[in-house]
Amino acid sequence: MPVPPSRHLLRAKDLADGRYADPLTVADLAAAARLSPAHFSREFRRAFGESPHQYLLTRRLERAASLLRSTDWSVARICVSVGLSSVGSFTVSFGRMFGMPPTAYRAAHPPAAEVARVPACVVRVYTRPQVRTFREDAARPFAVDWGEPTTRGTTRERRGAPA
Amino acid sequence: MISIATTQLWVHDQDEALKYWTEKVGFEVRSDVTVPEMGSFRWLAVGPPGQPDVAIALMAIPGPPMIDAATDDQLRDLVGKGLAGTVFLTTDDFWESYTAMKDRGVEFVGEPEQQMYGIDVGFRDPSGNNVRMANLNADFGR
Numbered sequence: 001m002p003v004p005p006s007r008h009l010l011r012a013k014d015l016a017d018g019r020y021a022d023p024l025t026v027a028d029l030a031a032a033a034r035l036s037p038a039h040f041s042r043e044f045r046r047a048f049g050e051s052p053h054q055y056l057l058t059r060r061l062e063r064a065a066s067l068l069r070s071t072d073w074s075v076a077r078i079c080v081s082v083g084l085s086s087v088g089s090f091t092v093s094f095g096r097m098f099g100m101p102p103t104a105y106r107a108a109h110p111p112a113a114e115v116a117r118v119p120a121c122v123v124r125v126y127t128r129p130q131v132r133t134f135r136e137d138a139a140r141p142f143a144v145d146w147g148e149p150t151t152r153g154t155t156r157e158r159r160g161a162p163a
Numbered sequence: 164m165i166s167i168a169t170t171q172l173w174v175h176d177q178d179e180a181l182k183y184w185t186e187k188v189g190f191e192v193r194s195d196v197t198v199p200e201m202g203s204f205r206w207l208a209v210g211p212p213g214q215p216d217v218a219i220a221l222m223a224i225p226g227p228p229m230i231d232a233a234t235d236d237q238l239r240d241l242v243g244k245g246l247a248g249t250v251f252l253t254t255d256d257f258w259e260s261y262t263a264m265k266d267r268g269v270e271f272v273g274e275p276e277q278q279m280y281g282i283d284v285g286f287r288d289p290s291g292n293n294v295r296m297a298n299l300n301a302d303f304g305r
Contacts, residue, residue, distance in 0.1 A: 003175045004236075006243035007291050013245075014287065018273030047244060119251070120278045121285055121295055 008033045009047045012040070016056045017124065020063060021083045026052050054131045060084055061097050062128040068106040075102045097129035169208060171220040172250070173242045174290040177207050180221040183289050184209045187267045193218040202229075211252070219250065242290050249293040257282050257298035264296075 012029040029052045030040035044052045060082040067078045079090040094102050118126075174180035184190045190209040197205045210218040224242065226235045241247050254260040261275060261284060275284040281299040288294065 003290065004239045004243040006240050007175075010243060010245050010287070010291050014272045018271075047240075119280070119295065119297075120276060120283055121249070121293070 005043065006047050008035070009040075009044050012044060012052060013048065013055065016052070016059050020056065020059045021081060023083060023085075024056060026056070029056065050131055057093065058097065058128050058131060059124075061094055062124060064090070064094065064102070065098065065105060065109075065127060065129070066123065068102055069109050078102070097131070167217060169218045169220050170250075171222050172288070172290070172292045173224050173238065173247050174221045174288070174292070175224065175239065175242065176289070177205055177221055177223050179289050181207060181209070184219075184221065187269045188264060188288075188294075189267065190219075242292065245287060245291045245293050247292060249295060252294060252296040254296060254298055257296075260296065 012033040015029055015032040016024065026041065027037050029044075030037040033040050033044070035043060041051055041053075044055070048055065050058075063082045064078050064084075067073055067081065068075075071078075073081070075091070076087050079085075079087045084090045084093075091101060094105070098105050100108065172180075181192070181195070185192060189212070191212050193208040193210050195205070195207050197203055205223065206220065207222070208218040208220045224235060224238055226232075230238070238247075257275070261271075264286075265271065269286050271284050271286045273285070275282050277283075278297075279300075281297050283295060283297040285293065285295045
């Protein structure tokens with residue numbers, strides 16, 4: 001039996017997930033799925049419920065959020081390391097998706113690794129922010145509420161964040 | 164004592180899956196039996212050479228009349244989208260396993276990453292099934 005069209009679209013999704021740190025474009029993702037860019041964007045949205053551009057952006061922001069939780073890197077370094085070049089637009093996008101600026105997010109979210117040993121691939125799926133187009137949209141930063149980490153105080157102290 | 168003996172992945176093409184899981188991933192064939200009286204159902208199972216008591220059955224998506232056409236389409240689509248399940252592999256020598264699989268043609272999704280539980284990388288089989296391979300830290304609690 002031939003593979004279904006979604007298998008080719010998955011190659012594009014995997015490219016975004018694996019190479020988000022590179023200067024990827026929607027045209028690169030379309031090439032991975034072996035479709036023309038216009039046709040590809042339509043088919044990707046049909047299969048996965050959002051545009052390839054949105055998927056790539058939310059993947060990058062999810063990775064940035066993970067780095068904010070787990071490293072002490074500067075916001076500029078995190079921005080570049082997830083494939084985004086403008087710190088200004090990164091901060092705006094991040095604030096729109098997560099409802100707070102990167103530095104506030106860092107202070108508010110100790111690493112989940114402190115409370116649960118969840119495989120990295122699971123973290124990637126469950127912490128990818130939902131797309132919010134308008135600033136007025138209610139902030140829904142996570143698909144899943146991690147709950148209150150039991151080691152929060154310890155983690156915050158270790159990172160030197162304000163209590 | 165209960166043990167896991169065989170688990171199962173849906174595949175779009177058993178010949179392609181067999182070739183991939185043996186020639187690229189490096190698994191061995193545990194069973195490859197076609198049963199004419201069962202509509203030529205093919206029980207195809209593979210497993211890692213170092214673990215003879217655990218296997219993965221590579222099952223063809225059955226299609227009508229075993230499942231209805233609409234469900235068959237849904238299942239094919241879900242497998243193609245990579246949502247039909249994940250196999251988590253461990254290896255005692257990550258870089259040896261990774262390099263050997265890469266040399267044999269496994270296309271990994273992204274680069275290996277150091278996680279708090281060990282080092283970890285992922286790939287997909289031709290049908291879209293998600294596979295992770297990690298070397299877990301000695302103190303990693305299962």
